[in-house]
Amino acid sequence: MGSELIIIPIIFGAIFGVFYLYFSTRNKERLALIEKGADASIFMKGKQHAAPIWKVLTLNLSLLLMGIGLGTFIASIIDNYSTLDEDAIYPATIFFMAGVGLFIGFNMTKNLDKE
Numbered sequence: 173m174g175s176e177l178i179i180i181p182i183i184f185g186a187i188f189g190v191f192y193l194y195f196s197t198r199n200k201e202r203l204a205l206i207e208k209g210a211d212a213s214i215f216m217k218g219k220q221h222a223a224p225i226w227k228v229l230t231l232n233l234s235l236l237l238m239g240i241g242l243g244t245f246i247a248s249i250i251d252n253y254s255t256l257d258e259d260a261i262y263p264a265t266i267f268f269m270a271g272v273g274l275f276i277g278f279n280m281t282k283n284l285d286k287e
Contacts, residue, residue: 227284232277239273240266 243266250265251258 228281231280231284232274235273235277235280236270237273239269239271242273243267243269 244262246269247262247265250256250261
């Protein structure tokens with residue numbers, strides 16, 4: 173009973189720790205660059221021509237969900253027409269196709285950034 177109560181604060185603490193380290197490190201790096209006399213425009217480099225975040229999220233989420241659906245479909249076909257173990261086919265095919273979908277989404281996002 174007590175272990176369930178400990179897990180939730182640990183998860184939230186880990187999430188807080190990751191964000192704290194990210195923002196504090198970024199702040200320290202920027203302060204160090206400013207102390208060396210670097211121009212402030214380097215912090216905005218690459219952000220002028222980036223694709224809107226909603227396009228990237230929508231593209232990657234849609235391709236991920238299509239990959240999961242296609243993985244489930246392919247796994248059911250393999251399960252019906254082969255003697256392979258059902259418990260291994262479904263997760264393997266779903267994860268593989270989801271990864272393929274995310275990889276395609278990554279490449280399509282690079283193309284969006286070029287436009």
